[in-house]
Amino acid sequence: MIVLKLGGSAITEKDRPETLDGKSLAAAAAAVSSAFETGDEDSDDDAIEDLVIVHGGGSFGHHNASEHGVTTTAGSHDPAAVHDIHGAMTTLNEFVLSRLLEYDVPAVPVHPFSTAHRDSGGDLTLPSQQVETLVEEGFVPVLHGDLVAHAGEGATVVSGDELVVDLARSLDADRIGLCSTVPGVLDDAEEVVPEITSFDAVADILGESEATDVTGGMAAKVQALLELEPEASIFGLADIEPFLAGDEPGTTVR
Ligand SMILES: Nc1ncnc2c1ncn2[C@@H]1O[C@H](COP(=O)(O)OP(=O)(O)OP(=O)(O)O)[C@@H](O)[C@H]1O
Numbered sequence: 299m300i301v302l303k304l305g306g307s308a309i310t311e312k313d314r315p316e317t318l319d320g321k322s323l324a325a326a327a328a329a330v331s332s333a334f335e336t337g338d339e340d341s342d343d344d345a346i347e348d349l350v351i352v353h354g355g356g357s358f359g360h361h362n363a364s365e366h367g368v369t370t371t372a373g374s375h376d377p378a379a380v381h382d383i384h385g386a387m388t389t390l391n392e393f394v395l396s397r398l399l400e401y402d403v404p405a406v407p408v409h410p411f412s413t414a415h416r417d418s419g420g421d422l423t424l425p426s427q428q429v430e431t432l433v434e435e436g437f438v439p440v441l442h443g444d445l446v447a448h449a450g451e452g453a454t455v456v457s458g459d460e461l462v463v464d465l466a467r468s469l470d471a472d473r474i475g476l477c478s479t480v481p482g483v484l485d486d487a488e489e490v491v492p493e494i495t496s497f498d499a500v501a502d503i504l505g506e507s508e509a510t511d512v513t514g515g516m517a518a519k520v521q522a523l524l525e526l527e528p529e530a531s532i533f534g535l536a537d538i539e540p541f542l543a544g545d546e547p548g549t550t551v552r
C-alpha cells in the first residue's frame with residue numbers, strides 16, 4: 299500500500315489564486331500512470347496495485363481559508379465560508395481526477411468534509427473503510443486537503459499532510475511519499491538534506507511556505523512525518539516515478 303501526496307505547490311501556481319499548473323499536473327498523472335497497473339499486461343510486470351493519492355491546496359483553498367480567517371485550529375460557522383473553501387478544493391480535485399483519468403488511472407474522489415471530523419481537542423477522526431474498500435475494488439481514491447467539522451469551532455482546515463499521516467496509520471501503508479515543488483528539504487546552501495531523524499536537528503532550516511499557506515509549510519510537514527512509524531520521502535515532481543518504483547528520492551524522514 300502506497301500513500302502519495304501531490305503537493306498543492308507542485309500542481310498549482312501557488313502564488314496566483316486558483317491557478318492550475320497544467321503541465322506539472324499532467325507530468326504527475328503520467329508518472330502515476332506509468333507505475334500503476336493499467337491493464338496493459340506487457341508493460342505492468344512490476345506495477346503497483348494499491349495506491350491512495352492525497353492532494354494539497356496550493357493556490358486553491360489556502361487563499362480562500364486565509365480570507366475567511368480559517369486555519370487548522372480557528373474555525374468558522376459561516377456556511378458561505380465553508381462553501382467557498384471546500385468548493386475551491388473540490389474544484390481542484392476535479393482537475394486532478396480528470397487528468398488522472400486521461401492517463402488511465404482509475405481515480406475516484408473521496409471528500410474529507412463528508413467523512414472526517416475533529417473533536418474539541420482538535421484530534422482528527424478519518425474513517426478509512428471507504429478508502430480501503432475502494433482500493434480493494436481496484437480504484438485509486440483521491441482525497442484532498444479540505445475543511446472538516448470541528449467540535450466547538452464550526453469547520454476547520456485539514457491539511458493533506460495530516461490526511462497522509464492518518465491514512466498511513468489506518469491503512470498500514472508500506473510507503474509514504476510527499477511530492478512538493480522542491481526536490482526535498484533544502485539546507486542553507488539549497489542542497490537536499492538526504493535524511494531527517496529529529497526535528498531539532500533541522501528546525502533552523504525549516505520554514506513555512508513562501509506562498510499563502512494556512513497549514514504550516516515544510517516545518518509542519520516534517521513534524522507530522524516524524525511521528526510516523528514507517529519512513530516517508532519528500533521529493534519533487536521528477537521523482538514521482540522513481541519513488542513509485544521503490545527508490546528513496548529527495549529527503550527521507552525516519
Ligand atoms: N528547508 C526547506 N526546504 C524546502 N522547502 C522549504 C524549506 N523551508 C520552507 N520551505 C517552503 O516549503 C514549501 C513546501 O511546503 P508547502 O506546504 O508549500 O508544500 P506542498 O505540500 O507542496 O503544498 P500544499 O501545502 O499547498 O499542498 C516550499 O515551496 C518552500 O517555500
Ligand SMILES: C=C(C)CCOP(=O)(O)O
Pocket residue numbers: 306353354355356358359360363383387442443444445455456457458459512513
Ligand atoms: C487550505 C485547505 C482547505 C487545504 C490545504 O491542504 P494542504 O495544501 O495539504 O495544506
